[in-house]
Amino acid sequence: xxxxxxxxxxxxxxxxxxxxxxxxxxxxxxxxxxxxxxxxxxxxxxxxxxxxxxxxxxxxxxxxxxxxxxxxxxxxxxxxxxxxxxxxxxxxxxxxxxxxxxxxxxxxxxxxxxxxxxxxxxxxxxxxxxxxxxxxxxxxxxxxxxxxxxxxxxxxxxxxxxxxxxxxxxxxxxxxxxxxxxxxxxxxxxxxxxxxxxxxxxxxxxxxxxx
Numbered sequence: 001x002x003x004x005x006x007x008x009x010x011x012x013x014x015x016x017x018x019x020x021x022x023x024x025x026x027x028x029x030x031x032x033x034x035x036x037x038x039x040x041x042x043x044x045x046x047x048x049x050x051x052x053x054x055x056x057x058x059x060x061x062x063x064x065x066x067x068x069x070x071x072x073x074x075x076x077x078x079x080x081x082x083x084x085x086x087x088x089x090x091x092x093x094x095x096x097x098x099x100x101x102x103x104x105x106x107x108x109x110x111x112x113x114x115x116x117x118x119x120x121x122x123x124x125x126x127x128x129x130x131x132x133x134x135x136x137x138x139x140x141x142x143x144x145x146x147x148x149x150x151x152x153x154x155x156x157x158x159x160x161x162x163x164x165x166x167x168x169x170x171x172x173x174x175x176x177x178x179x180x181x182x183x184x185x186x187x188x189x190x191x192x193x194x195x196x197x198x199x200x201x202x203x204x205x206x207x208x209x210x211x
Contacts, residue, residue, distance in 0.1 A: 013056075016040035025078045028068050029118070033075050037062040052102040052138075060110045069119035103144050105137040113156065129156050 004019025021035040038061040044054035068075045113129040132155055137147050 011045075013043040013045035014040065024066065024068065024075050025082070027078070028070050028075045031066055031068070031116075031118070032064070033066050033068075033079070035062075035064045036060055047104075052104050055103060055105045057107045057109070058105065059108075062112045062114065063110060064114040064116065066116045066118065067122070068117075069122050071120075074119070101140060103137070103139065103141060105144060106135070108132070108134040108137065108148060110152070132156075 001022050002019070003017055003021075006018070007014075007016045009015070017036070017039045019035075019037065020039060021032045024031055024033045038059065040057075040059045042056040044056060047054040066075065110132040112131065115127045115129055117123060117125045117127070132152050134148060134151065137144050139147065
């Protein structure tokens with residue numbers, strides 16, 4: 001994991017991380033698995049001790065994720081398995097109910113989402129999945145997460161399906177064009193062969209009847 005720079009303004013209630021990236025796990029290519037050019041948040045610090053904490057904005061710019069397959073697994077599955085394996089400790093006793101912290105988020109912008117596919121049995125594709133812009137989200141952290149994930153997954157799924165269809169259509173077009181060019185060459189060669197056979201037959205018949 002690497003970060004280019006971090007900016008925190010405690011009095012202004014803002015924080016930003018620039019050039020955040022996570023490397024591919026061992027056994028995969030040296031490409032970056034996850035990256036953001038910027039992740040920033042602006043909080044109304046006057047509400048930190050209130051029942052409802054107000055967040056003016058959350059911004060994620062140019063998030064990019066690589067889905068790569070190799071050796072019968074994927075980079076995402078490999079990292080997920082490592083995190084799952086590191087959580088073998090017994091959980092601490094929880095005496096309180098789920099957090100009752102209330103959040104009021106004015107704006108969430110996820111800009112220029114990119115996805116990449118590569119590896120064994122996977123077409124090498126780069127998909128542009130558009131932007132996500134959500135307004136006026138309220139609730140507990142878990143409720144906010146649900147409010148974010150539902151439209152996020154719907155839009156990403158729709159954009160991904162459209163991009164995959166277009167990429168598939170482009171590949172089919174290229175394949176058909178190549179097949180057509182190959183068929184043209186075969187047809188031309190067959191025509192030349194038939195012309196040669198016809199000339200030979202004509203010459204042979206002429207000699208036969210001429211005798």
